[in-house]
């Protein structure tokens with residue numbers, strides 16, 4: 001159907017962001033709402049959460065000085081501006097244009113919030129912008145008033161021609177899905193095919209920018225190969241080099257990554273950067289385009305196929321029922337294990353395939369991280385689907401016993417993803433695996449903007465394996481069975497050896513130390529805080545649990561010897577498993593004593609090596625899985 005070009009496009013929501021005094025950490029924001037014919041009243045609402053970070057944050061708590069006026073600037077009488085709840089106001093505008101002005105205090109330096117000081121300005125849209133209920137599909141425009149002529153703007157939004165520092169978004173989703181970095185950041189760029197990649201780098205870092213660019217180029221190339229190209233013409237990496245790294249937040253055509261700026265003194269810093277970049281970039285497909293209806297819109301994923309104007313001229317017209325995402329409250333999905341766990345796992349595969357890491361480093365990751373997961377008391381208490389669903393109240397608001405009754409869907413999702421990859425490879429003689437499953441999901445759903453449901457993931461796995469993997473999903477995604485990862489790795493030609501710290505048989509005689517190994521045996525089941533002797537966790541049914549110790553107890557002595565956070569484990573190690581040990585502690589300022597019967601430590605070290613006796617099938621699985629030979 002040919003578009004009706006004569007119909008007028010709806011007027012955009014026009015935002016203006018000023019920061020006249022960056023040292024105050026306050027943005028001055030204005031939203032001009034155009035005429036809404038036929039709507040006597042309009043409700044403006046402030047987002048409560050940031051897509052990609054599943055926790056209600058109530059960004060409205062940073063808002064002050066709200067003023068509503070007509071288009072000419074005359075304040076509306078109080079009776080026409082009624083606050084409905086913590087984040088919504090009803091404006092009796094009579095359908096005429098109106099102006100909303102407010103300040104946002106921005107002093108939280110994370111990827112999902114906003115920050116402003118003399119060195120730079122950063123915002124993630126949901127912490128800065130009101131929307132108008134029922135008008136989420138309306139185009140938006142934002143103009144930035146710079147406080148300093150030397151500052152510049154980096155964002156994935158396209159600039160509006162002939163309007164200074166002005167950018168356009170097709171709708172509110174896109175406005176919020178394009179963070180802004182403003183200041184004197186360094187700007188780098190490179191091309192892969194016809195797609196332009198930019199890096200806006202803020203902050204103090206000892207990283208070599210050329211090395212960062214090389215890593216980004218490798219990561220995007222390897223990821224593009226999985227999907228057969230890029231679903232955008234331009235992609236922006238915003239990287240904040242800060243004292244402490246805190247992760248990234250994915251967007252459709254950009255990302256913000258907060259990294260530890262001075263952590264590039266050895267290879268580890270670069271590998272961590274590559275891993276984070278690969279994770280976030282994979283999200284450009286997985287969750288931003290391959291999405292659950294509850295977490296996205298129905299916009300198409302392909303740049304060649306942007307929605308044609310509908311007959312009434314609305315460029316991004318979509319029925320409100322299709323608009324799955326609600327900015328004011330929790331949005332539930334059972335697929336976060338897929339969106340985050342598979343992404344975490346495939347980031348390791350991508351940086352290996354990209355040549356940033358090598359095969360041995362991949363095995364080292366398994367050797368170091370799997371035993372940590374495999375001894376988490378809560379790993380089989382809650383299913384991955386349930387962990388995903390209750391992320392809003394558990395993962396981001398963990399209670400003291402989270403570790404004992406639950407586990408992160410990132411961590412469990414990563415190992416389940418590896419197991420699924422291996423199951424797929426075993427079914428296909430190594431030729432197809434999890435990357436191919438995501439390409440299938442992209443081709444069947446993401447590319448067309450169709451949301452996925454749980455059953456579609458099962459269908460994708462079946463399409464790749466050539467048979468149903470329903471049992472796998474029932475046991476490890478919907479159920480809580482122990483993941484058989486060591487056995488699967490064995491079938492992929494890897495030899496896994498778990499060893500206790502006191503087992504000296506594998507050490508050459510010259511490196512043996514019977515005193516040291518003897519002290520590695522005793523175990524209390526207590527975890528203390530890093531700095532103080534406050535109990536952070538007690539493993540269920542461990543010696544400390546049986547002795548009645550619990551969260552927040554303050555340990556002061558073991559067998560009458562004073563302990564610190566650094567010496568507690570040493571004083572426990574003075575004893576053998578089976579010994580009864582007196583532990584003095586304060587509970588709510590009252591001095592008490594517990595008697596622990598120490599157990600043998602369940603902790604093991606794992607080594608992962610290529611099995612020289614592996615058969616041809618195992619070799620094929622490993623070759624297809626990691627792209628390695630031999």
Ligand SMILES: [Zn+2]
Pocket residue numbers: 250279283339340343
């Ligand atoms: Zn993620």
